[in-house]
Amino acid sequence: MTDTTPDLDATNVTRAEAADRSRLLTVQDYVVDVDLSDARDAAADTYPVRTVIRFACAEPGAQTHLDWIHGGVESVTLNGTALDVAEVVGEARVLLPDLAAQNVVELVGRSVYSRSGEGLHRFTDPADGEVYLYTQYEPADARRVFPDFEQPDLKAAFTFSLTGPEDWVLASNRPEVSRTPTGDGVVRVEFAPTLPQSTYITTLLAGPYAQWEDAWDGHPASGAQAVPLRLFTRRTMADAFDPEAVFDVTKRGLTFFHDLFGVAYPWGKYDQAFVPEYNLGAMENPGLVTFTEDFVFTSRATAVQYEGRANVILHEMAHMWFGDLVTMHWWDDLWLKESFADYMGALGVDEATDFRTAWVTFASRRKAWAYVQDQMPTTHPIVADIVDLEAARQNFDGITYAKGASVLKQLAAYVGRDAFLDAAHRYFAAHAWGNASLADFMAVLEAASGRDMRAWADAWLHTSGVPRLRVDVDGDAPVLRQEGADPVTGGPILRPHVLKVG
Ligand SMILES: [Zn+2]
Incomplete structure (x- = not known):
């Protein structure tokens, strides 16, 4: 007091x-x-x-x-x-x-x-004078x-x-x-x-948004009822929009995440609005996700653009569980919800849609972004000390999103996919409708995998920089070596890796 x-x-x-x-x-x-x-x-x-x-x-x-x-x-x-x-x-x-x-x-x-x-953003459409908020x-x-x-x-x-x-x-x-x-x-x-x-x-x-309606059938195994779906764009963008494709990804995603998490979609309806003058890619508001209008393709779009849109749709959908149903206490753990959603976005595109290059895109775009940011003097550990809102605003970066997602992919390889998903299921069950922290996530990982996660978290989440892995092949027995220095502390970085060498 x-x-x-x-x-x-x-x-x-x-x-x-x-x-x-x-x-x-x-x-x-x-x-x-x-x-x-x-x-x-x-x-x-x-x-x-x-x-x-x-x-x-x-x-x-x-x-x-x-x-x-x-x-x-x-x-x-x-x-x-x-x-x-x-x-x-x-x-x-x-x-x-x-x-x-x-x-x-x-x-x-x-x-x-x-x-x-x-x-509350207000936009007046220059094409017809209509107002959208x-x-x-x-x-x-x-x-x-x-x-x-x-x-x-x-x-x-x-x-x-x-x-x-x-x-x-x-x-x-x-x-x-x-x-x-x-x-x-x-x-x-x-x-x-x-x-x-x-x-x-x-x-x-x-606003006088154009609107499309459909429904997802539900998922009896996890007790999920049918979910009404709606899409919105401003009227002057409606002719360029392809609602069937967006509904298709949405339904596949809902089925995929129910198969994966086994927890019924908790928020009732699922609306998605594509809005003008949007500052970011999308936002995971439960029951009404907002997206940048850049995802309404007004000229012929490439396969990469369609795949990218599917990735963002599935990223936001993963947040319905990780971020919305279970939420961080404070912005220190922003990275955890964003990394999880980024990882799930790529996983969902790879396994639930017809796009076949999700992990190639992930490696060449997201991971490359993280590699670049992680070698700059401005880099920071994935777990950042967020003392106030100003610090939180500075933290929506390539380390928080892309390095974090790459590390969660490594984490799933480290503990095994089944243990990783078991941990996610335990996390949702234990903390639904509440708040949780990194320690809570590590606790369910330890319970699901039987491993001590502290050394892993210290090495991956509390250091900066990119170590180099190298295979020395002189002699009969090739040796895998790791070396590198943390650009922030100058200390050596040695991390546990599970990887395939070909
Ligand atoms: Zn996100």
Whole structure:
């Protein structure tokens, strides 16, 4: 407990602050109403948001704060008492003093339409003047849309509603449960509450998107029901889109990951939206994955482009289990979910689709990217010390994604594929709907493989650089030698390898 007032303008969030808040709070649920009925008005730069959050506090009398990078706060009501907005609201945080054991806070205000791709991005299609909106939050931009406890380990149930033009697609992680006209061609759509999930993978989608529907049949062996599938693009891209091919990869992927993990897809529906001006490749929001529009091929595409798109579809799908169902406590373990998904993306393309070059592409593109980054002075161990959000933002790189994935591929060779998949299954079973760390993953690997994983983790995850493997063939008995130096520490790197020599 601390009585010092935090800097309410601070946008950076430290690991220590997050750990403090995590120890103090148990968040039950959010009800978030977002009103986009003025979104087509270019002069409107903010939109109304009303949020109610219920949470428990382990130390009554303590204070905490919400994160909200807002466009003006009207009111903050904590446990029935209106707080002085001038006193408790800063540019990025809202102070919640003197908490009870059980709390309800209601906040009314406005958030800002984004043009940077962070938060709720608004795009006007130059081809037809239509307005499209979508969200992108990782690592910490849900707070640009609604007030929240912005950290991965305060999971909660979120009930979103979106108000907007009645002829628009209005979508979120969960299916629509009610649709209420509010007059003037505007409708308020409420979505089913989410299952327990982190803030950074909540999502909203709004606009006159073109839409395609299909379904995946389910997987009786793992108890998975049929899953409704939808695809979205903006209307002016619809003619260029090939929904059959995307549905095909999606269905094959769902079957593949059920065969592999034996854990039923937990999120109900599976929507995929291909959106304009997207900052990255894709984002694994459960039930509604967003992708860059570059995957809508407006001219004749190469086999490599189709394979690359399939890889990203399967990468995001792997996150539904690894990342979404079981989530890191903090961004230290970003690499683990990204490496796992990267590895599963290539494995899925290789084993579940008709593309035959997934591992060649992996070696020549992903692994080559990692090799280059790992020989630069800026390299770092796969396990990085992420003290705050700024450090987390710097860490979406070739070491986190591609070297990590290469090392997980080596790990699967080291413990054996069956033990690796057994470990994944144990991990999902033990930590579903919660948070876990690298130590938890190593524990299930030890249980599944019967090996001590500490030396392996030290050698592979806590050192930098690329050792050289060489076969000396002078004499009768060829000898495999390993040598190399860690570019960060200068020390030798010697790692256990399982490899085939031909
Ligand atoms: Zn990913």
